[in-house]
Every structure is written in C-alpha cells, then in structure tokens.
Amino acid sequence: MKRALLSGNEAVALGAWCAGVRVAAAYPGTPSTEILEELARYPDVYCEWSPNEKVAMEVGIGSCLGGARTLVAMKHVGLNVAADPWMTLPYIGVNAGLVLAVADDPGMHSSQNEQDSRYYARMAKVPMLEPADSSECFEMIRAALELSERHDTPVMLRLETRISHSRTVVEYREERRTVDLPYEKDAVKRVMIPGHARLRHPVVIERLGDLQRESESSPFNRVEMRSTRIGIVASGVCYQYAREAFPEASLLKLGFVYPLPEKMLHEFASHFRRLYVVEEMEPWIEESLKAMGIDVVGKARIPRDGELDPDVVARSLSELMEMDTGVRGGGWSPPAPRGTPPDQSVLPSRPPVMCPGCPHRGLFYALRRNKAVVSSDIGCYTLSVLPPLSGIDCQVCMGAGVGMALGLEKAFASSEANAGKAGKVVGVLGDSTFIHGGITGLIDMVYNRTLSTIVILDNRTTAMTGFQDHPGTGRTLMGEETFALDLAELARAVGVESVRVVDPWDLAETEAAVAEEIAAPRTSVIISRRSCVLRERQEGFPYRVNEEKCDACKRCLRLGCPALVMRDEAAVIDEDLCVGCSLCAQVCGRDAIEGVGGYA
Amino acid sequence: MPDVVLAGVGGQGNVLSARLLAETALRMGYDVKTSEVHGMAQRGGSVVCMVRWGEKVCSPLVPEGRADFLLAFELLEGMRYLRYLSGEGTAIVNLYRLDPLPVLRGDAEYPPNAREVIRSYAARVLELEARAMAAEAGNPRAAGSVLLGVLSTCLDFPDDVWREAMVAVVPSKAVEVNLRAFSAGVAFGRRGD
Incomplete structure (x- = not known):
C-alpha cells in the first residue's frame, strides 16, 4: 500500500487509471483541469483535450460503446455545453463504463456562475456519486465505472472546488485492471430515432428503480x-x-x-x-x-x-x-480571538490582474482609445474589465462574444437611442475559446452580413487554466506534435473579408488596425498574436522612468500594469516585475520611460 | 492539531509552500488536509492556502479564529487573513509590500500601519525580510521556504523530514536554493528564540 497526499483531481486520475480507463477526454476548466493533465502522465491511456465539452462527451460516448472504460471531465458550466449528448446518452446506454467527472465551483473562485450540477443527474436520470475527500475520489471512480456497466448507464461523479483542490491522504495499491468488451451493432438501442427512443425511455425510468435499490445498500451511504x-x-x-x-x-x-x-x-x-x-x-x-x-x-x-x-x-x-x-x-464553541481583526471592507482589494507584459493589454488599450462597445467571453482577457482599462461591456460564456456582437449591432442598427453605436461593436475572445465556441458565431456574422469586428486574442495557449494545449498550438495533451489550426486561414475560409494579424506590443499598429476595421463596413477579424508571457519568457529588458523627464501625468497608469506605480510625483517601474513589453514607453508623451540596456 | 494559513499574492509560491508543509506532516504520520487556490484567482490576486494536520482532520478549510500560525507572504495579505489567527496564534511575516491594482491606480491607500495591526492582533509575531534572505540564498522567489524554515522552529518535525519532503515536492532544479532558503529561515527562527 502506498500513502500519499493527493488533490481530489489527482485521486480521480489515479483511480481512473487503476480502474482501467483507456480513453479520457476533457476541455480545461477550473476546478476540473488537473484530472486529465494528471491522467495523461500514466501509460496506456489515451487522453485528449477536446475543442469543447460537447465534443469531449461525444468522444466519451464513442469510446465506451467501443468497449473501453471511459472518463469525461469538465467544470459545471462545461456540462451546459455537453448537455445535448448528455441527455440522450442514458437512452442508448454504455458498453464499457462511462463516468462524467464534473466539478462545481461554489463561491465562484474561477467561474461566472454558481450553478449546481446535481440537477443534471436528476434531469438525465443518471446516477450520481459525490466524494467527501480524495480517498473517496479514488474509490468512487472504480465504483462508478462498475455501476455504469452493471446498469448500462453513464454515471456522474460530482466534485466541488474544495474536493478537487484539497489534498487529503489516500492509501492505495497502484494496480491496473483493464476492461476490453466486444462491440456489437444494436441500432434499436443506439440510434435514437423517435421510434427507438420511445422504446428506450421506459428502460431509463425502470433503471432508476434498480439504482434506487442500489443506493439503499451502497457503502457510500x-x-x-x-x-x-x-x-x-x-x-x-x-x-x-x-x-x-x-x-x-x-x-x-x-x-x-x-x-x-x-x-x-x-x-x-x-x-x-x-x-x-x-x-x-x-x-x-x-x-x-x-x-x-x-x-x-x-x-x-x-x-x-x-x-x-x-x-x-x-x-x-x-x-x-x-x-x-x-x-x-x-x-459549537466559537473561537476566542485576541481582539478585533481588521475590517475587511476598508482594506484595498487585490483582484486578479493581467500580468506585466500581458499581450492582451495593448489590444484593450487600443479598443478603449477607439471607444468600442466590447462583448467578450472567458479568459485572462476578461480581467481587462477592471479599471483603468475598463475594456469590456458584456460577457456570459465561452464564444458568446461573437454572437452578442452580432446581436448588439443589429439592435443598434435600427435604433435612434443608440445612433452611431452600430459601427463601434467589437467581439473579443481567446484562441482556445474561439475554437471552443466562437467559430459557428463567426459563420453567422458572415452569413448574415454584419459589419462588426472580431478580435481573437491569440496567446498560443489556454492561459487561465494553466497553459493547456488546444487545436491551434500544434501539440496534443499527450505531448505529440500535430497539425496546428491556422486561425487566419479558418476565418478567411468561412468568408471573412478582412483578416489581419497584429502584434499587441506594437501599439501604433494595433490602434491603427482597430480603428480601420471598426470603420470599415465589412465583417473583419483581427488576430492579436503574441505568446503568453508566463508561458514563454520573452526577450526584452526592463524599463525605467527618468525622473527628470516624468511630469506625473499618469498616462502610463491607464495601462493598468502591475509593474508601474506612482510614487512621490513620478512613475516608478518595478524592475523585478517588468518584462520589457515597452507599452508604457510607447504611451508616454514625455519620452520619460527608457529601456535599461544590458540587463538580462 | 495545528492549523496553518498561508496568505500571499498569486505568483509568490504559497501553493508550493503549502504542499511542502503538508508533505512534511504526512511523512510524520499525521492525517493531513490542505486547500489550495487555482485558476483565475491566482493571476496576481489574493491567494490563501490552508494546511491542517492531526490524528483526524475533517474540514480542509480552517475556521476563522482557529489558526495556530499565519504565514504572511506579504503585509496587506497578512492583514487580510489575520482573522483566521487564534488568540494564541503566531504570525510569521515577510516584511514585503506589493501594491494591489487599486493602490497602483491611486484609488486606495496601502495601509500604512499593516505591521502594527498584525503585531497588535497576533499573540506572537516573527518579522523578517524573507524575500531578501531568499535572494541571498539564490532566488527571491524562494521566500516561502524561508518562512517555512522559521515555522519549522515552532514545530517538532525533524530537519531531515523537511528535507525529504522538499526533495519530493519542489522541482529538482530548485531544490538546492530552497534548502538554503529554508536553512536561513531556521537560523532566523532559532535566533528569535
């Protein structure tokens, strides 16, 4: 027996490997991301980052029908995307076991809502297990796969942030037993035309009764x-x-x-x-x-x-x-502190911010200068909503920035109250989220002749969840080189008339591109491309403020760079934090910000 | 059953320090639980990790007013999570200031009395320039290991167990510098007593 301190996500991965999972698919999303990252480290298990959760679920369905034990993982809002296959999967059943590990985020540490995924188990009539620590994560994944096979149903393993991201002690044997079931065609069971589905729904309902009896005697209750x-x-x-x-x-x-x-x-x-x-x-x-x-x-x-x-x-x-x-x-014995702790409400907050040198900063600065109406989706760039960039008007979910831009434009176009705004709409999204949920929206924009501009903030990775690869990076979750989707070619292929690539560290070029494309009466795409500074350390020297020249106009502070601070009537750059993006030097009207040569 | 709260800013390494502390407690044979922060909250935001150990630990979250130790990686964050410290608790404080965005922007003032507030609230305070000490050991980012070195002098885990845990948890190329930083913390802690 081994004894280790594992996060819930690590324990799910270990449990899945020991239980013989051979195929696993996911789209990264906090707090579920590490499940697949961890599982991909083990041998003899195919793991993939899917373009989105719906595809992950579909890959999972194919794989369990094909006879391999299967794990599909996502965060709570991902299950909304995957809900379509999820709702019909119980009708067709599985062959080898399929477990959906879905992680909720109460308190919204890293999410846009606080939805409770347990309703998806009840709505789909799918059994659900919920672990209370990492040890149960490890045990339950095997139990869930066996339950899945015993009752010919997918099973939900419901996690939460404090399960996924808490480390607790797990005692385990690192032994793997795989399952390899024959595939046999059964169209009445697996092709859900209405005539077949009417036969299957009563089976699903009857199955619930059997599952309820299992629940009565389950060791987990x-x-x-x-x-x-x-x-x-x-x-x-x-x-x-x-x-x-x-x-x-x-x-x-x-x-x-x-x-x-x-x-x-x-x-x-x-x-x-x-x-x-x-x-x-x-x-x-x-x-x-x-x-x-x-x-x-x-x-x-x-x-x-x-x-x-x-x-x-x-x-x-x-x-x-x-x-x-x-x-x-x-x-309950309330604790006895030594006095009154500082009043939280008067302490300056410390919200997450875009990093020094973040390639998104220059783009949002350019959007602000152009007074754009910005619909966005979800990624590090969403942090630009905070002052001073205040760069986003609306945001709900992945990919939505595109469709919302179209809707805003159409509403503004026939509006007197919002005259002039129709030509100012810009939708922004990331490289990974464009592939996740933005492509169909872009097709809609071209199809329905919109004039708005879409900006893809292409930092060559899925940054916010911790630098996962995606179909545009040329590398798979299992570390293999692969075809890299060319976002510009894709945009041209769906009919976007103007597609251009800019470097957001070049403010003049970026501002000009934004101004031109906003003004032009055509659907356009700007790809703002530069690698995430956390992912790839970039060349460049830190900058320094020449106090003689600085007149404390605070223009550089409009960039919202954490490496820049105003002290004693002059701007100061923290050279430890500065990565040398030079944006502050580019916006300074007094040439007071200078590169520090020779420093590496 | 000690409870430790590690408060800092995303990127300062307190998630790794929490893992190291937890791994050490695990190697001592205790039941251990931690809670960590990942994802959006880490991007330069306020990050708090918790580590608890004992015969049997239930909640991975430390209730307010129960922590035996607060490791403040930064002064304002130390202040923010002071409420977790118990009436007998010790604050181990890195004398380091990182201005949050509202302060950089000039919309808020960095609390000028952070040190005094922590001093007056905690039963015992150990203050040190952990970042500078880590820099001297080879990398300012190893400040967390300096703070853990100080903490180790308040606990009864043998030195070699800390070192084994360090090798197990810290990326191999950073082990040497973290061991040196840890030793600097130990030396400070012993002087303090």
Whole structure:
C-alpha cells in the first residue's frame, strides 16, 4: 500500500487509471483541469483535450460503446455545453463504463456562475456519486465505472472546488485492471430515432428503480449515530464541515446521492425531532427530502449562495441546535480571538490582474482609445474589465462574444437611442475559446452580413487554466506534435473579408488596425498574436522612468500594469516585475520611460 | 492539531509552500488536509492556502479564529487573513509590500500601519525580510521556504523530514536554493528564540 497526499483531481486520475480507463477526454476548466493533465502522465491511456465539452462527451460516448472504460471531465458550466449528448446518452446506454467527472465551483473562485450540477443527474436520470475527500475520489471512480456497466448507464461523479483542490491522504495499491468488451451493432438501442427512443425511455425510468435499490445498500451511504438530539444529512465536503462544526451530531453521510436512499433517510429521520440538511448552493437534497415527506431545516438557515465552511454551518444552525440540545451553541464553541481583526471592507482589494507584459493589454488599450462597445467571453482577457482599462461591456460564456456582437449591432442598427453605436461593436475572445465556441458565431456574422469586428486574442495557449494545449498550438495533451489550426486561414475560409494579424506590443499598429476595421463596413477579424508571457519568457529588458523627464501625468497608469506605480510625483517601474513589453514607453508623451540596456 | 494559513499574492509560491508543509506532516504520520487556490484567482490576486494536520482532520478549510500560525507572504495579505489567527496564534511575516491594482491606480491607500495591526492582533509575531534572505540564498522567489524554515522552529518535525519532503515536492532544479532558503529561515527562527 502506498500513502500519499493527493488533490481530489489527482485521486480521480489515479483511480481512473487503476480502474482501467483507456480513453479520457476533457476541455480545461477550473476546478476540473488537473484530472486529465494528471491522467495523461500514466501509460496506456489515451487522453485528449477536446475543442469543447460537447465534443469531449461525444468522444466519451464513442469510446465506451467501443468497449473501453471511459472518463469525461469538465467544470459545471462545461456540462451546459455537453448537455445535448448528455441527455440522450442514458437512452442508448454504455458498453464499457462511462463516468462524467464534473466539478462545481461554489463561491465562484474561477467561474461566472454558481450553478449546481446535481440537477443534471436528476434531469438525465443518471446516477450520481459525490466524494467527501480524495480517498473517496479514488474509490468512487472504480465504483462508478462498475455501476455504469452493471446498469448500462453513464454515471456522474460530482466534485466541488474544495474536493478537487484539497489534498487529503489516500492509501492505495497502484494496480491496473483493464476492461476490453466486444462491440456489437444494436441500432434499436443506439440510434435514437423517435421510434427507438420511445422504446428506450421506459428502460431509463425502470433503471432508476434498480439504482434506487442500489443506493439503499451502497457503502457510500452510511449512518454515523452519535447524539439522538441532532441529526444532519450531508454529502461531499459539507459532510466534513458538519462533522467539524457539530462533533456530537448524528450524521447520514450521503455518497450515492442520486437516486437517494429513501428508506435509509426515513429510518434516520425517525430518530430526530428536527432534521438538518447541510448542502452548498441549491436545496437539492432538501427538496427531495421534503418531497418524500421528511421535514427538514436547510436553506431557511443555511446560505444558498457562496461557499460554506465549518464557521458558516455552525453560525447558521447553532441557535436552533441550542434549542434541540439545551447545550449552548448546540456544542459549537466559537473561537476566542485576541481582539478585533481588521475590517475587511476598508482594506484595498487585490483582484486578479493581467500580468506585466500581458499581450492582451495593448489590444484593450487600443479598443478603449477607439471607444468600442466590447462583448467578450472567458479568459485572462476578461480581467481587462477592471479599471483603468475598463475594456469590456458584456460577457456570459465561452464564444458568446461573437454572437452578442452580432446581436448588439443589429439592435443598434435600427435604433435612434443608440445612433452611431452600430459601427463601434467589437467581439473579443481567446484562441482556445474561439475554437471552443466562437467559430459557428463567426459563420453567422458572415452569413448574415454584419459589419462588426472580431478580435481573437491569440496567446498560443489556454492561459487561465494553466497553459493547456488546444487545436491551434500544434501539440496534443499527450505531448505529440500535430497539425496546428491556422486561425487566419479558418476565418478567411468561412468568408471573412478582412483578416489581419497584429502584434499587441506594437501599439501604433494595433490602434491603427482597430480603428480601420471598426470603420470599415465589412465583417473583419483581427488576430492579436503574441505568446503568453508566463508561458514563454520573452526577450526584452526592463524599463525605467527618468525622473527628470516624468511630469506625473499618469498616462502610463491607464495601462493598468502591475509593474508601474506612482510614487512621490513620478512613475516608478518595478524592475523585478517588468518584462520589457515597452507599452508604457510607447504611451508616454514625455519620452520619460527608457529601456535599461544590458540587463538580462 | 495545528492549523496553518498561508496568505500571499498569486505568483509568490504559497501553493508550493503549502504542499511542502503538508508533505512534511504526512511523512510524520499525521492525517493531513490542505486547500489550495487555482485558476483565475491566482493571476496576481489574493491567494490563501490552508494546511491542517492531526490524528483526524475533517474540514480542509480552517475556521476563522482557529489558526495556530499565519504565514504572511506579504503585509496587506497578512492583514487580510489575520482573522483566521487564534488568540494564541503566531504570525510569521515577510516584511514585503506589493501594491494591489487599486493602490497602483491611486484609488486606495496601502495601509500604512499593516505591521502594527498584525503585531497588535497576533499573540506572537516573527518579522523578517524573507524575500531578501531568499535572494541571498539564490532566488527571491524562494521566500516561502524561508518562512517555512522559521515555522519549522515552532514545530517538532525533524530537519531531515523537511528535507525529504522538499526533495519530493519542489522541482529538482530548485531544490538546492530552497534548502538554503529554508536553512536561513531556521537560523532566523532559532535566533528569535
């Protein structure tokens, strides 16, 4: 037995490898990214970055039908993209097991919304397991694959940020057993024309009954009886919070979360005058229990937004628990700090920012100078929304900047209230997200004759999630050289009349290109191309401010560069942070910013 | 059951320091849990990691007011996460200031009294120029190992276990400089006592 400290994502990868997964597909997304990165390090397993989550799911479906145990991974919002194949997969079933590992992000550390993926299990009528630590991540992936094969259904493994990105102890044997099942054609089962699908839906419904019986006896659902005065139902990391906040409470720990073990829940509930549900985000378990006729306290006390932790759980429930137990705070002993901590609200915030030398900066500076109306999607460049660049008007999801630009233009075109704006619309997106979800939007723009401009911020990598390759980089997840998609050729091929490539470190060129393309009455694409400075250290010397010449006009501060600060009536450049992009020197009206020669 | 909170700025290396501390506790035979921050929040943003160990650890998150140690990689971030420190807690503080964007922009003032606030709140404070000490050891980015070296003098993990964990966790080309930085922290911690 080995003993290691693994993140939940690493444990999922290890578990998948040990359980004989032979094919895995994903699109990177925090907090799920490391699952595939980690799995790709193991031998004899095909791993790919798919262009988006829908394709990843489709690759997974093909692979499990082809007889290989399969893992598909994504973040919660990725499942929206993959929802189309996901909803019909349960109808056709699997051959070898298929597990979807999907990671939610309560508190939105790195996400645009706080959606609760558990509804996707119920909506697709797919069983769902939820681990409470890395050890369970490791165990559950094998159990999920076996469950998948036993019931001919995909299985969801639901993760959260504090499971995926917490390290906990895993004891394991590094042994791999693969599964190799024969492929046999079965069109009635696998071709979902209406006549076939009508035969399959009752099978899916009947399967739920079988799964419910499995849930009743699953070792992942267990009762921990302690005091009979407090009963709590919880799953995942919330189980850990409840356990810590109220060590004396009895707990029903759910791991096989859908379908719920109804008998077990009724039996557990019968011991308590009042039952609590501790869960993050939506009242998913709570609603189910209420539908079973079990009265519970949940979201009436526990926040529906943001992350929980032992503190929040304790503070939300201690008043009621005090009534239940007669014990002060229900057993929760609030910590005794040494005074009052600093008021958070008066401390300057430290939002994530675009790095010094970030190639996106020059482009957003140019957009601002051109007073563009900017629709965006999701990547490091979204950080330009903050002052001073204030570079983005609207943003919802990957690829959406293109379609939104089209819609904005069409609305402005027939508007008096917004006269003049139709010609100012620019959609921006990244290289990876253009491939993910922007290409069809671009085809729409050409097809429906729009005049707007699309900017692809091509930094040659998927930067925000930690530098993953994509179809434009010429390298696969498994490190093989491959064809590199040429974004400019692709744009021309779909009919974009004007396609040009600029270097965003060259402000004059970038500003001119933006001005021209915004003005020109045609669909155009500007590819703003320079490698991410974190990914590839770039040549260039740090810059320095000549205090004699600086008149503290603060124009350089409009770039929002973290290496530039105003001190004592002159700008100062932190030479440790400066990578020498020279943008500040280019915007300075007094030639006060000079390169530091000879420094490497 | 010690709880440690490591607060800093994305890019300062506190995720790696948290892993190193956790790996050391694991090698001592404890149950260990950590929580880390990845993705968007790391881009020069405020980053907090937590490490807990003991016979049995439940939550990977440390409740506010419970941490035994706060490792402040930067002064403002030390201030921001001070609330996690318990009444008997020790703050190990890198005397280093990194201005966040609102300060760079001139929209906010960097708290001039960060040091005093931390001093008055924590039961015990160890202040050092960890970045400069790391630079002397070979790389200013190894400041986290200096802070861990100081922390090690407050814990009872043998030196060789720290070193084994360092070799296991830190990329091989950075092990030497981090070991030197760690030793500098140990020397400071021993002097402090």
